[in-house]
Amino acid sequence: MRDMTLSSVDRFGAGAAEADDIFQMDEDAFRLFYDRTSRSVWSFLSRMTGDPRLADDLLQETYYRFLRASGAPTDEAHRRNYLFRIAANLVHDARRRPRVDAVPMHESLERADPRQADAAGGAAARVDLSRAMARLKPRERALLWLAYAQGSSHKEIADALGLKTASIKLLLFRARRRLAALLGEGDR
Amino acid sequence: MMECPRESEVLEAVALDRVAQMRDHLDACASCAEVAQIAAALRGDYDAAVRDAHVPSAGVVWWRATIRARADAARAVSQPITLAQGVAAAAAIGLAFGFAGVAWRSLTSGASLSEMLVRLSARSEEIATASALVLQHALPLALGLAACLVIAPVALYFALSDE
Numbered sequence: 001m002r003d004m005t006l007s008s009v010d011r012f013g014a015g016a017a018e019a020d021d022i023f024q025m026d027e028d029a030f031r032l033f034y035d036r037t038s039r040s041v042w043s044f045l046s047r048m049t050g051d052p053r054l055a056d057d058l059l060q061e062t063y064y065r066f067l068r069a070s071g072a073p074t075d076e077a078h079r080r081n082y083l084f085r086i087a088a089n090l091v092h093d094a095r096r097r098p099r100v101d102a103v104p105m106h107e108s109l110e111r112a113d114p115r116q117a118d119a120a121g122g123a124a125a126r127v128d129l130s131r132a133m134a135r136l137k138p139r140e141r142a143l144l145w146l147a148y149a150q151g152s153s154h155k156e157i158a159d160a161l162g163l164k165t166a167s168i169k170l171l172l173f174r175a176r177r178r179l180a181a182l183l184g185e186g187d188r
Numbered sequence: 189m190m191e192c193p194r195e196s197e198v199l200e201a202v203a204l205d206r207v208a209q210m211r212d213h214l215d216a217c218a219s220c221a222e223v224a225q226i227a228a229a230l231r232g233d234y235d236a237a238v239r240d241a242h243v244p245s246a247g248v249v250w251w252r253a254t255i256r257a258r259a260d261a262a263r264a265v266s267q268p269i270t271l272a273q274g275v276a277a278a279a280a281i282g283l284a285f286g287f288a289g290v291a292w293r294s295l296t297s298g299a300s301l302s303e304m305l306v307r308l309s310a311r312s313e314e315i316a317t318a319s320a321l322v323l324q325h326a327l328p329l330a331l332g333l334a335a336c337l338v339i340a341p342v343a344l345y346f347a348l349s350d351e
Contacts, residue, residue, distance in 0.1 A: 022257045027250055034246040043237035059243060064253045126236065129229050148227040149234035151203060173191070180222045183229070 023067040034063065037080060040150060041087055047145055048091040050134055058094060062087045077156070084160035088142055095138060132182035140175035147172055192219045202227040266344055272336035279333065 025033070041062060046055035065086050066072065066079075073079050133141050142161055146152040147168075152160070154168040163171070192198075194213060198220045201210050207224055214221045308315065 022261075023253070030250055031246040034249060038243040038246070038249075039238045039241045042241040042243050043234055046237055046241070047233070060249060060252055063249050064256055067253050068257065125229065126233055129233055144226065144230060145234075148199070148202075149230040151199070169191075176222065176226050179226055183225070 024069060024072050025067065030063075030067065033076075033079065037083060038063075041083060044084065044142075044145060044150070045087055045091060047130075047133065047149075048088070048138070048141055049094055050130070054094060058087065058090045061090055065090075078159070081156050081159035084146070085162060088161055091142075092138065128183060132179055135182055136175065136178060139171070140178060143168070143172050143175045144179060148176075192217050192223075194220060195223055198223050199227055202231055262344070266340075269336065269340040269343060272333070273340060276333040276336060279329075 023030070038059065042055055042059050045058045045062070046052045049055055049058065062083065066083050069082070069086075073082055133144075136144070139161065143157060146157045146160060147154075154172075155165050157163070157168050157172075158165040194210075194217070198207075198210060198214070201207050202224055207214070207228065210220075210224075214224055
């Protein structure tokens, strides 16, 4: 985090009231919403980009765009879907301009302390999954993550990815078959 | 596409870590076995990702968003001012080139200064009429440009000031 000087703190204090006018929710509401969603959003960004550092940047951008959105929904569930839609769009944009310092997820997992990873449920399995996910199409990755990792409903997935609810079932089935095949290849 | 009617049950079992209770069905149903395999792998990865996520605090994200919003607002305000200043500068440069061209033609025509003055005094009436016409049209434009140049820093001051 950038160092906060006294003058920047003063400026922030003076700008807080004005920020409430610019943003679609006040600071207290934002804190609650952020605390409930930030880890899920970061996980989504991290797994979709395959780059935890890029996920850090995109997390800030996601919430900034969410706060600045004028027509954002007011109920919690729709807000959450809207947030993931912003995140999915940012991942899509980020994919078009690859970063030179990007660290692929499976490499960062391989570098991680194996004892920690074992405790987290098996480093090897996570590396295999990460590699298989990296070989899927971006939309397939997003579908599988939202459906099986986050447990989102078809309607929520459709809202987040801008797809028709009726098409989710088939798309999800195909994506699942592909991932199962890729994981099968890895086992052999 | 083959889908087992018990798929949602399988997903629930994975989420609640009760896959063992459905072992008989999973052994008999290939589709559900695949769902269980994928869901368990992704669910485990999600739990690990959420646990390992080092997200900044809500206060920091809010603060950065506030700073960014203010910077965006300042940029939005300064854009037309910058444009007006660019137009003013281009007009000034054009004017300067115009005068330079006229002066250069006068110098290269070979006429002496006294001849030029005599010629100019003979056409003084025409020059006065033309000047009045130019002034009449150029004055509002010049005043507008001057206003832009004066207003720009004032507008920027108000945009960037805290109160």
